[in-house]
Amino acid sequence: MAPNFITEIIERDLASGKYAGVVTRFPPEPNGYLHLGHTFASFLDFQTAVQYGGRYHLRLDDTNPEGESQEFAEGIMADLRWMGWDWGDGLFYASDNFERYYGYAEQLIRQGDAYVDSVSGDEMARLRGDAHTPGTPSEYRERGVDENLDLFRRMRAGDFADGAHVLRGRIDLGSANMKLRDPVLYRIKRAWHYRAGDAWCIYPMYDFQHPLQDAIEGVTHSMCSLEFVDNRAIYDWLMERLAFAPRPHQYEFGRRSLEYTIVSKRKLRQLVAGGHVTGWDDPRMPTLRAQQRLGVTPEAVRAFASQIGVSRTNRTVDIAVYENAVRDDLNHRAPRVMAVLDPVRVTLENLEEARTLQIPYWPHDVIEASSDGLVALPGGERVAPEQAVRDVPLTRELFIEREDFSADPPRGYKRLTPGGTVRLRGAGIIRADDFETDDSGNVTHVHATLLEDGARAGGVIHWASAAHAIPAEFRLYDRLFRVANPEGQNPDDIAPEFDPEQPGHAELSEDSGPLDTGFLRYLNPGSLRVTRGFVEGSVANDPPDTRYQFERQGYFWRDPVDSRGDAPVYGRIITLKDAWAQTQKAESGKPKGEGKKQKAETTPVAVSGAQPVLTPGQEAEVTRLTDLGASEGDARTVARDETLLTFLADAAPGDTFAQVASWTVNDLATLLRAGEVKVRAADLAPLAGLLAFGKVTSRVARDALARAAASGEAPAALIEREGLNSGLDEAELGRIVAEVLEKHPAEVEAYQSGKTALLGFFTGQIMRATKGKAEPGRVSGVLKAALDAD
């Protein structure tokens, strides 16, 4: 986990002793399967705890019986364990604590912090008001404690129908934060809970239950996504009213979505239910179980999760980052073998007798990168590179890839052509002497000659012996959607031409309603291509979960569901990068271009220089302040802000006023509004005087101002006490400059070889070394002289 704003908070909390250790939790609701979107959140929760030597919990957040099940709970656990997580005894079910939540609810009632409301849902929504109008109390808001307690107990006892009453927090109906307008804490809902059965007919709401559960578990840092920012106010209110100490705190991070992927549970369900995929584990799905079946390893998923950063903005990650993580993992894991996916027969006319070749499993670069000098056999055993080979028969009858022979090759084609040569991987060079085609012109047979050593060829192709290779089905997966953002509008999208051979297309057109099925129209009709071909015989004895690189094709493994011993099915985990396809596409690509979006186009020109309109009273203040010497801009800012106005009221009039006003606006405004400024404006005049007379640099003055604001000490006294007005003579400055240069020889060299931007770096170092006492004007002169002299 790279450093981020949450690790920063944790380090501060640990350093200050706020918590003895870190405790986090990942709280999925067991009403669906985990998908790639969850890996980010779970990784953040778990890995952060690991990183700080803390604990992480898995919490099944099962407070809404609808849709939740043990099957989902177990699926979630299995997927997380597959990812390599071990929460030890840190497994919690929210439903195990229903009784405790209930107790806290009664406590809130007794404290007058919660009440039973008895209006309908519609009425409650109406009374809540909207963004412009504050909420109005329902007629039940002022019920007494005893009545509330009685009603709430009877709610639990099942005396009332669903929806007849709710328990609400009594917070603030007028709050601009809608979440605070007396949120519902409990509702009556007669539903069978997969763990609690029918023990309860009231269930707690997220806003009530989640903070309590965090506190009960002893969680310290409770991470959730950005849409819960407003809910934090309830979280803090609850912690305060129920006096938890030490208490957990909620921090929000931005979600990460992935290009070409949807993660909405409802839409995923539509894909399964509509038969657009074969199930939740269809290798094209973004669910973890699907990625698992695809053959992606947990290490790759974790690498991906660690590579996408953490921030407070919702972002969409480039699919290439995921693909890179998958390839990078497989490159060092998957032995190389050969398979022909779309075969064309080749006869080596001059090969009389079959040969057995020993071809290495690994390319030279993977061998060289091995840390112990050994490499793995498909079974996992690590052996010397020369032993990491398999037997491959070279026979008179072979198969090669249909794409690897061309009677009419495009420019730059490096494979087999009539009369041309190519190297058969590991077997030597052949020349195509002749070829046959069928009625439609498809090549059916190539007649070739195996050439002597010393022959030359421009390219290398893979192959398989017709007599020994194993027939197999290949499933070539591609992105499920044709567009990066299937849930968006995609006005530039061009629907693919109708192709009756592609399953899914017909359903797609009859199924596409105007509403939520819109994303279905972006389904990629070619997301699954099935071919029949041959894989070299050596794979027969390998473990069934071996991931291979089929050379020049991509990474594959045996489909764990559909593959049979006598009918193997190989699924493509991911393609190899294909520079040739790139150039091909570029050649044929119309100059239409992608139309890079220009920022200037998307951002309308801002109306600049617009000044907010001031009231006559504020205008009068502006005049008064400018008369006192303040700049127009500062005056306008101050006049509009009561806090700044009040602060500035006791500033001394005179020459120093303008400076004090400027500091007020530019340096103190934010602190002032937060009520964190301890110094008085009256104490600022002497500081401004020191600055005006050149006794201190502006840097020293601002530092002193900041410290004074925090401590309340008069800044001028502070400067006096620390001798910051002592000035800096030429000799001392020269000495410090020399010291700084000596400490940073690499930077000096870089500067002298032309990187003049480093002047700012040196200036900063010198300012720091002199505590700001050096005058920047002099520094630059001395510095340049010293650097040039060196």
Place this chain on the structure above:
RNA sequence: AGGGAUAUGGUGUAAUGGCAGCACAACAGAUUUUGGAUCUGUUUGUCCAGGUUCGAAUCCUGGUAUCCCUGCCA
């Protein structure tokens, strides 16, 4: 419209007043018995307008854009 959050290359993320860096992508070259991998290099960026400062991605003011909130879901 009220409240809240956010804004750095194509994408994601660093820089906490002092060198705009890293990863992925793209492009070029080297290398290569995988058009893979590897290595080297290159292109592209601080939302806009003002202000403070010797110096601003960072501080101040104003604006713009995007997202979230008005479930008895989580």
